[in-house]
Amino acid sequence: MTAAVAVALVAKGLAEAGLEQPRREARQLLSSLGGPDGILRADEVLEEGLLQRYLTAGRRRARREPFAYVVGYREFWGLDIAVGPGVLIPRPETEGLVERALALAPDGARVVDLCTGSGAVALAVASSRADLGVDATDISTRALDVAARNVATLGLASRVRLHAGDLWGALPARTHGHYLVCTCNPPYVEARELGTLEPEVRDWEPRLALVPPGGWLRLYTRLARGAMSWLAPGGWLVAEVGARQGDAVAGILCGAGLCDVRQERDLSGQPRYVRGRRPT
Numbered sequence: 366m367t368a369a370v371a372v373a374l375v376a377k378g379l380a381e382a383g384l385e386q387p388r389r390e391a392r393q394l395l396s397s398l399g400g401p402d403g404i405l406r407a408d409e410v411l412e413e414g415l416l417q418r419y420l421t422a423g424r425r426r427a428r429r430e431p432f433a434y435v436v437g438y439r440e441f442w443g444l445d446i447a448v449g450p451g452v453l454i455p456r457p458e459t460e461g462l463v464e465r466a467l468a469l470a471p472d473g474a475r476v477v478d479l480c481t482g483s484g485a486v487a488l489a490v491a492s493s494r495a496d497l498g499v500d501a502t503d504i505s506t507r508a509l510d511v512a513a514r515n516v517a518t519l520g521l522a523s524r525v526r527l528h529a530g531d532l533w534g535a536l537p538a539r540t541h542g543h544y545l546v547c548t549c550n551p552p553y554v555e556a557r558e559l560g561t562l563e564p565e566v567r568d569w570e571p572r573l574a575l576v577p578p579g580g581w582l583r584l585y586t587r588l589a590r591g592a593m594s595w596l597a598p599g600g601w602l603v604a605e606v607g608a609r610q611g612d613a614v615a616g617i618l619c620g621a622g623l624c625d626v627r628q629e630r631d632l633s634g635q636p637r638y639v640r641g642r643r644p645t
């Protein structure tokens with residue numbers, strides 16, 4: 366079967382599944398499996414093994430499994446981050462946490478990334494600055510397994526350490542009060558909003574990565590209270606927030622005693638990050 370025919374077949378399945386750009390995705394799927402470009406090399410006959418892998422991938426995507434799970438990775442901060450069921454797919458707007466952490470971290474600082482998932486933020490920070498050491502935590506051992514794979518693949522094991530556990534409680538006691546920057550993209554979806562999300566998110570991404578069991582207000586409150594003792598004096602907390610949560614989260618950070626609290630927007634103009642620092 367030629368690339369053009371295979372792409373048309375997969376695109377038909379994706380269109381029937383309701384995807385908005387079925388031909389484009391079908392071509393991307395083929396090239397991400399190492400196959401030929403479906404337009405420039407349309408007449409190329411696909412080798413049988415590749416064809417079968419491609420058709421299988423097409424069927425998975427037609428069940429609305431996220432593209433990144435089907436191909437096994439997502440690009441984040443220029444890095445190929447391995448992902449799969451059990452771990453959240455890093456989103457482009459989360460790169461804003463990385464930018465802020467890099468801008469706020471003094472030379473040789475110790476950074477912590479809470480709720481690290483695939484490790485995307487921690488790895489982006491560590492890969493950008495050789496002077497920084499990063500601790501990264503998650504409550505999900507499944508997510509940490511994926512993060513560990515990413516740490517190894519990117520050769521960052523000497524500077525990124527993973528810890529399993531609940532928020533700050535995952536960290537070794539000896540690091541208490543030492544962190545100069547904390548990044549966190551916690552689960553912040555409300556349970557009642559889950560049904561409004563796209564099937565790729567609602568049906569495939571882990572619920573623990575989306576909806577915090579005790580609600581997002583409680584989670585940000587625990588995050589901010591912990592920051593008051595786990596951060597070094599003058600250290601920064603930078604958290605990602607959901608739509609319409611910025612004011613409440615800023616209030617939580619102020620209420621916990623953090624100073625210089627402010628909200629910042631992502632590239633699409635949405636309020637997306639709240640930061641504050643532990644007073645010196």
Ligand SMILES: C[S@@+](CC[C@H](N)C(=O)[O-])C[C@H]1O[C@@H](n2cnc3c(N)ncnc32)[C@H](O)[C@@H]1O
Binds near residue numbers: 481505532551552577
């Ligand atoms: C929204 S995902 C963020 C993943 C990653 N930081 C990113 O931006 O791609 C939230 C992560 O928090 C983890 N998580 C949920 N509750 C937690 C808790 N109480 N303590 C630590 N991690 C938690 C989930 O397992 C999930 O990996």
